[in-house]
Amino acid sequence: MHNKSIAELSKGLAKGDFSSEELTRAYLDRINGLGAELNALVTVTEEQAISAARSADQQRSQGDAGLLTGIPMVHKDIFCTEGVKTTCGSKMLDNFISPYDAFVVEKVKKAGMPMLGKANMDEFAMGSSNETSFYGPVKNPWNTGTVPGGSSGGSAAVVAARLTPFATGTDTGGSIRQPAALCGITGLKPTYGRVSRYGMIAFASSLDQAGPMTRSAEDAAWMMNVMAGFDSRDSTCVDKAVPDYCAPLNDDIKGLKIGLPKEYFGDGLNADVAAVIDAAIKHYESLGAEVVELSLPNSKLSVPTYYVVAPAECSSNLSRFDGVRFGHRCANPENLEDLYKRSRGEGFGAEVKRRIMIGTYALSAGYYDAYYLKAQKLRQLISNDFKTAFEKVDVIMSPTSPNVAFKLGEISDPVTMYLSDIFTIATNLAGLPGMSIPAGFVKSDGHDMPVGLQLIGNYFEESRLLNVAHQFQMNTDWHLRVPAGFE
Amino acid sequence: MSSEPSSPSLQKDDIEKIAHLARLGIDEADVPAYASDLNNILALVEQMSAVDTTGVSPMAHPMDAQQRLRDDTVTEQNQREQLMANAPQTEANLFLVPQVIE
Numbered sequence: 001m002h003n004k005s006i007a008e009l010s011k012g013l014a015k016g017d018f019s020s021e022e023l024t025r026a027y028l029d030r031i032n033g034l035g036a037e038l039n040a041l042v043t044v045t046e047e048q049a050i051s052a053a054r055s056a057d058q059q060r061s062q063g064d065a066g067l068l069t070g071i072p073m074v075h076k077d078i079f080c081t082e083g084v085k086t087t088c089g090s091k092m093l094d095n096f097i098s099p100y101d102a103f104v105v106e107k108v109k110k111a112g113m114p115m116l117g118k119a120n121m122d123e124f125a126m127g128s129s130n131e132t133s134f135y136g137p138v139k140n141p142w143n144t145g146t147v148p149g150g151s152s153g154g155s156a157a158v159v160a161a162r163l164t165p166f167a168t169g170t171d172t173g174g175s176i177r178q179p180a181a182l183c184g185i186t187g188l189k190p191t192y193g194r195v196s197r198y199g200m201i202a203f204a205s206s207l208d209q210a211g212p213m214t215r216s217a218e219d220a221a222w223m224m225n226v227m228a229g230f231d232s233r234d235s236t237c238v239d240k241a242v243p244d245y246c247a248p249l250n251d252d253i254k255g256l257k258i259g260l261p262k263e264y265f266g267d268g269l270n271a272d273v274a275a276v277i278d279a280a281i282k283h284y285e286s287l288g289a290e291v292v293e294l295s296l297p298n299s300k301l302s303v304p305t306y307y308v309v310a311p312a313e314c315s316s317n318l319s320r321f322d323g324v325r326f327g328h329r330c331a332n333p334e335n336l337e338d339l340y341k342r343s344r345g346e347g348f349g350a351e352v353k354r355r356i357m358i359g360t361y362a363l364s365a366g367y368y369d370a371y372y373l374k375a376q377k378l379r380q381l382i383s384n385d386f387k388t389a390f391e392k393v394d395v396i397m398s399p400t401s402p403n404v405a406f407k408l409g410e411i412s413d414p415v416t417m418y419l420s421d422i423f424t425i426a427t428n429l430a431g432l433p434g435m436s437i438p439a440g441f442v443k444s445d446g447h448d449m450p451v452g453l454q455l456i457g458n459y460f461e462e463s464r465l466l467n468v469a470h471q472f473q474m475n476t477d478w479h480l481r482v483p484a485g486f487e
Numbered sequence: 488m489s490s491e492p493s494s495p496s497l498q499k500d501d502i503e504k505i506a507h508l509a510r511l512g513i514d515e516a517d518v519p520a521y522a523s524d525l526n527n528i529l530a531l532v533e534q535m536s537a538v539d540t541t542g543v544s545p546m547a548h549p550m551d552a553q554q555r556l557r558d559d560t561v562t563e564q565n566q567r568e569q570l571m572a573n574a575p576q577t578e579a580n581l582f583l584v585p586q587v588i589e
Binding site: 307322323325328335336337338346348350353362364379430431 | 497501502505506507508509510511512513514517521524525527529531532533534535536538540543544545546547548549550552554555557569570573574575576582584585586587
């Protein structure tokens with residue numbers, strides 16, 4: 001059952017081939033059995049999952065089941081889930097039980113999907129390898145000696161290992177797309193404002209966006225139909241009608257104009273990864289697409305710009321963790337300042353502290369213009385590059401990540417780690433939708449490791465990205481490959 | 488702070504001051520490593536200054552959206568008990584902190 005698409009699962013449930021309880025138990029068995037070594041879940045919500053599955057089955061027997069009723073799923077532990085521990089991968093929130101559901105959690109619940117558990121992640125979504133989690137790193141199912149990527153590493157690993165058909169993720173600088181690439185799954189970061197951020201623990205509010213992580217583009221389209229939507233509780237959410245993301249999946253892509261930015265194919269790109277991407281693009285040409293070379297001249301500025309904007313916003317957002325209202329509190333504080341400093345010092349890990357300090361410095365008196373304001377101006381230039389590009393092309397393609405999954409512990413220098421998101425960050429700065437789909441494999445340390453192809457679209461063109469991705473997946477089987485031991 | 492944005496070189500004192508501003512307790516022994524990491528990050532960030540941004544307007548939201556206004560009515564439900572349940576220390580249904588007024 002675990003290799004079925006969401007459409008197949010939906011059909012199987014409707015026909016009565018299996019019940020939601022049977023399906024949910026099958027996934028729980030995989031999670032507790034062969035999935036355990038991956039450390040991909042912080043919490044397994046076994047009882048709630050079974051109980052939700054039974055309700056789904058009852059709903060179905062009464063004739064009011066929806067298309068997704070009874071199909072289980074996993075939430076990244078950044079989404080608040082009422083009555084369930086919500087840690088954000090941090091010691092700070094190790095004891096936090098959310099009093100309410102995030103918008104995305106409400107929508108998924110309303111669709112009748114039982115939650116199997118909460119996925120491990122980099123602490124407060126700050127990381128590209130899942131190694132900053134307080135709960136230890138997630139292991140990549142393709143080679144358990146390597147990282148799954150981050151920050152949505154747990155979500156990517158559970159989908160890759162077929163422990164769930166769908167997991168939620170969030171993407172601030174590549175946190176859906178990079179782990180999707182490194183784990184060989186499909187991940188979509190929608191346009192900024194497409195999915196409400198309500199109840200999603202904030203990292204960098206002007207960049208954060210939630211999206212689906214699935215086996216295929218078709219599954220992602222099904223889930224976008226659930227996740228997308230306006231919500232007045234997110235002040236930057238965009239009030240725009242939600243299309244049916246499944247409708248254009250089968251549209252012909254003959255004549256599609258694909259832009260290849262030369263800056264994304266230069267130095268630092270692994271030659272084997274480049275060969276896989278070239279082959280994928282040739283495949284698109286064989287389907288009738290045209291390739292256009294283009295330039296995004298300011299793209300080299302995206303990493304420096306991001307490392308001002310994101311830490312500045314994080315230092316502000318994370319000031320709420322004060323040891324008073326919720327979260328970790330130090331023992332025997334001498335006074336209020338000692339309470340703040342020790343609670344935060346003990347509750348946050350090193351990477352979170354580094355980013356809070358960079359952000360605090362960039363926003364401190366006299367430095368605002370040189371850092372945050374300058375970065376916002378560069379965001380405009382980076383965004384203008386894309387605007388110009390989309391006058392000539394329909395989608396932009398590139399590698400998602402310059403390399404395949406690296407070894408656990410291999411990268412300890414923060415700046416080197418930051419550069420692993422070099423191809424994904426500009427999309428967030430511009431607010432555009434981006435996707436990663438499996439494009440092939442590269443032999444690394446004796447293992448076949450997945451390579452992701454990145455697709456970037458114009459604002460609110462998620463439908464087109466899903467269509468373009470689906471057409472590739474109709475003609476290739478990279479997305480159907482399952483890591484050894486998880487077949 | 489002792490350094491200019493054009494040549495960031497944070498010293499031990501700077502790190503301690505930043506950590507204080509952020510109300511972050513960091514171990515004395517970790518200060519040199521933080522100084523080195525932060526200086527490397529600022530060196531990366533420094534690439535921004537090579538670009539002339541005269542006349543470029545800062546981008547705050549990709550869609551140039553404005554803040555929405557809503558009617559001035561109560562929208563939150565009273566969840567006092569659930570919210571207080573997450574507090575590390577309470578007394579008489581209030582958050583408890585060390586004494587701040589002599």
